[in-house]
Amino acid sequence: MKKYIFALFLIACLALAGCGRQPDGTPHRRTVFAMDTVMNLTVYGGNGEAALSAAEQELYRLDAHLARGTAGSVVYALNHDGTVIDREAAALLRASGSVAQASDGAFDPTVAELLDLWGFGSGAGEHRVPLPEEIAAALAHVGEKYVHIDGEQVILDLPAQVDLGGVAKGWAGERMFACMKENGITGAALDLGGDVALWGGKLDGPWRVAIKDPADESAYLGVLEAEGDRFIMTSGVYERYFEENGVRYHHILDPKTGYPADSDLLSATVICKDGIWADALATACCVLGADGALELWKTAATEWVPFDAILVTDDGRVLYTCDGFTAQAEGYTYERVA
Amino acid sequence: MKTKQLTTCAILAALALALSYVEGMFPLPVPLPGFKLGLANIVTLFALYTLGAPPALAILLVRVLLGAMFAGNASALIYSLLGGFCAMLVMIGLSRIHKLSVYGVSVGGAAAHNAGQVAAAMLTLGSATPAVYLPVLLIVAVFSGALTGFVCSLLLGRRLFRLWAK
C-alpha cells in the first residue's frame, strides 16, 4: 500500500513539475518572411502562439496593402490614379510629411522615382548610375509638397510617386503590437529585418539590444538597454549598395540632390516611442550627417517627437544621446552627447 | 525507520530545499539557466555521514522533486536530478576512502554535481554545446566543494549532532 502511495506521490511531483505555471519568461518565437526581409518575432506571456499568428496575418495584410509594386495596394493605386481614400495611407503619409518638415526634406516619401533610377526601388531594377539629366528630371517631382491629405483622402500631384518603404516597418511594428496585445501578451521583441520593435517587458530584466557594427557584420558596437516600448531602427549605408567603376553607391538617397547621401555617417540608429518616426528618422539622420542629426535631435525634443540616436561616423566615432548604451567594440571613440 | 530518524530526515529535506532555493539567487557563472552551485549538497553530505546512504538518498529525492514542483518547470527537475545524483554517487564512493576528509569528498561531489548539470543541459538543449563550460565549472567546483566541506566540518564537529544522529 505504502509503495503505491509513494509511486503516486512521485508521479504527482513529476506532473506538477512539468506543467507548473508557465512563467512569463518563456518566450514563443516565429520566423516570418515579409516586406522583402526576414522577421523574427518573440512574445512573452498570454497566448503566445495566437498572438504570433495574428501578427503574422497582419504583416501579410500590410505587405499587400502598402507595397508599391503590388497591384492591389493603396500605394499602387495612388501612384497610378493620383488619388486614393484610405485611412492607413493617409495617416502614414501625414506622419511622413511631418518628418519631412522636421528634417527639412532629408526624409521624403516621394523619392520613389529616384530609387527606381538607381535600381533600389521595388521593381527588379538594374543597379546603375543614372545620367545627370535623368536625375534632374526625377528631382522635379520629388517633394512632400506634392502630397495633399484631407481627412482620409490623399491626392498626389502626378507624376510624383510615393513609396512607403521608409516607414513601413515602423508602422508594421505598431500594428503587430496591437494585434498581439489582443491576445494578452506581456512583452514582445520583434526583429523586423534588423529594425527592432519592443513592447512591454520580460521577467529577467530590461530589454537588451545589440547594435551592429557597420564595419564588421559579425561584431557589435555595443548593447543598448531599454525598458518598455521602444522602436530601435537603424539605417546604414552598408545595408544595400552597388559598386560601379570602383565607387560605392548606397541606397540612402538625398532627396535634394538625387544622389546617395554624402554625409559623414555610416549608420544611424534611432530610438523612439513612435514606430513611424523611428523608421523615418533613421533615414533622415543618415542623410543629414552627424551635425544635422544632432540638431534635429535637439529641436525634435521640444517641437516634434523626442528621440535618441546612436550615430556612427566615417572617422571612427560613435555618438550617442541616450543612457543605457554600453560600448563594446574596439577601434571606435565613443562620445556621449548631452 | 525510527521516528527520530524520520523527523531528522524531514528537517534535513526542508533545509536542503531552502538551500537550493536560496542558491538559485546567486548570479550564474555560466549562461545556463537553472544551474546551481550545489550548496544543498551540504545537507546531502551531512546526512550521508550521520544517517547513512539510504536516508541521504531519500532526502535528496524529496529535495529534487519538491524543488522542481515549487520552481514550476521541468528543466529544474532534470538539472537537480542529474546533478544531485551524480554528486551523491561520487560522495558515497569517496566517503568509503577513509584517508579523505570531508573536504576531499565534498570537492569530488561538487565536481560530479556540476558535471551532472552540464549533462542535463546537453540533454535539454539537445546539443553538445554546454560541454564547453565543463572546465570552468570544474574549477568552480573546487571552491564550492571546499565551502560545502567547510560548513559540513563545522556541523559534524559539534558533538551534539554526532551524538544525536547516532
Place this chain on the structure above:
Amino acid sequence: MSGSPKLVPTKYDALVVLIVLALAVALGARYWFAPAREAAEIIVSIGGVEAERLTFDDSEYDYTNNGYTVHVTVRAGSVRVDHADCPTQDCVRTGAISRPGQSIVCLPARIILTIEGAAAPDYDAIAG
C-alpha cells in the same frame, strides 16, 4: 556508512583537488585548440522553421525550398552558399561566415543559415 570522517583537510584531499583541476585543464585544452568552432553549430532554417543542425565538419549540402535550390559548403570552419538558383543571389554574395551570430539568408528560397555559438546570446535582438 556512518563513520567519523576526518574534519581537517589531508594530503589525499589535495589529490582529489588535483585530479579535478587536471580534468578541467585537459578538457579546457581540448576546447582551446579546437575553439568555439567545435561547440558552435550551423542552424539551417527552412520556411522559418529549424530543419537541421550542421556541425563544422567539411561537407556539402543541398537544400531546396519554394522552387529554389541552394548549395551549401562547410569547409575549414566556415560555411557559405557556393551557388543557388535564386534571382537575387544575395546568399551567394554574402560569402563565407564563420562566427556565431552571423547568418546567410536566401529570401526567395526562405532558407536561413545561422551560426549559433556555445553561449546563449546576451541580448534580445540585434539592430542594424
